[in-house]
Amino acid sequence: MKYGVSRFLIAFISDAFNISEIEDIEELIEAKNFSSDIIDEYCKAHFEKFFLFSDKYPFYQNPNFDEESKTKPITELLQFFFPKGNNTILFYHKVQKEHTFSPLICARALCALPAFAVSGGRGYKPSINGKPPWYVLIKGKNLFETLVLNSCGAPIEINTGKGGVLWKSSKIEYNTPIQMTSTLQGLTWLPRYIHLIPAEGGNCTYTG
Numbered sequence: 542m543k544y545g546v547s548r549f550l551i552a553f554i555s556d557a558f559n560i561s562e563i564e565d566i567e568e569l570i571e572a573k574n575f576s577s578d579i580i581d582e583y584c585k586a587h588f589e590k591f592f593l594f595s596d597k598y599p600f601y602q603n604p605n606f607d608e609e610s611k612t613k614p615i616t617e618l619l620q621f622f623f624p625k626g627n628n629t630i631l632f633y634h635k636v637q638k639e640h641t642f643s644p645l646i647c648a649r650a651l652c653a654l655p656a657f658a659v660s661g662g663r664g665y666k667p668s669i670n671g672k673p674p675w676y677v678l679i680k681g682k683n684l685f686e687t688l689v690l691n692s693c694g695a696p697i698e699i700n701t702g703k704g705g706v707l708w709k710s711s712k713i714e715y716n717t718p719i720q721m722t723s724t725l726q727g728l729t730w731l732p733r734y735i736h737l738i739p740a741e742g743g744n745c746t747y748t749g
Contacts, residue, residue: 542646544676545653547688552728555692556706557583566694574685590708593644594739601651601707601729606736616640618650618735619747641743651735658732693724707731
């Protein structure tokens with residue numbers, strides 16, 4: 542989940558600061574910090590898109606929720622961390638429907654989906670990279686430098702699409718294959734059609 546959050550933040554600052562050239566990265570490195578005014582303005586413009594349980598634009602989810610759709614246990618979202626189906630429950634003495642996760646953990650898991658989703662049978666395609674590859678990040682002296690240095694400051698020949706980050710999209714398509722994409726669209730493309738249903742009570746299985 543850590544890489545997923547880093548990927549989200551890289552897409553966020555790349556779009557907010559309009560990073561498209563090496564010079565943009567150099568200017569930020571020289572500034573040694575992100576302008577709080579630019580971040581505040583960007584967040585105000587897209588505030589509802591970053592709210593996990595927004596009625597219209599839930600964060601990293603499909604807003605067109607069909608109440609008649611079959612609901613699935615929350616472990617589907619964190620299937621790499623917790624047993625499900627026929628997998629062993631030796632260390633987790635709960636059935637799937639008994640697990641609960643805090644909004645914080647759900648947000649982190651949603652950020653990880655674009656990078657780490659795997660095939661799940663017919664109609665369930667993996668991440669935009671196909672089978673999740675090895676991901677490598679340049680490590681800066683601090684989080685600020687790490688995020689800036691891993692932003693794309695040069696055009697990528699195959700990334701010539703015009704799509705932007707997910708939260709700027711007015712319509713989210715179900716697992717739509719993409720033939721051509723932009724770097725920002727690729728970083729935030731959703732491989733799963735998800736809508737979280739909040740509930741009251743319970744202790745987070747992940748954090749305790």
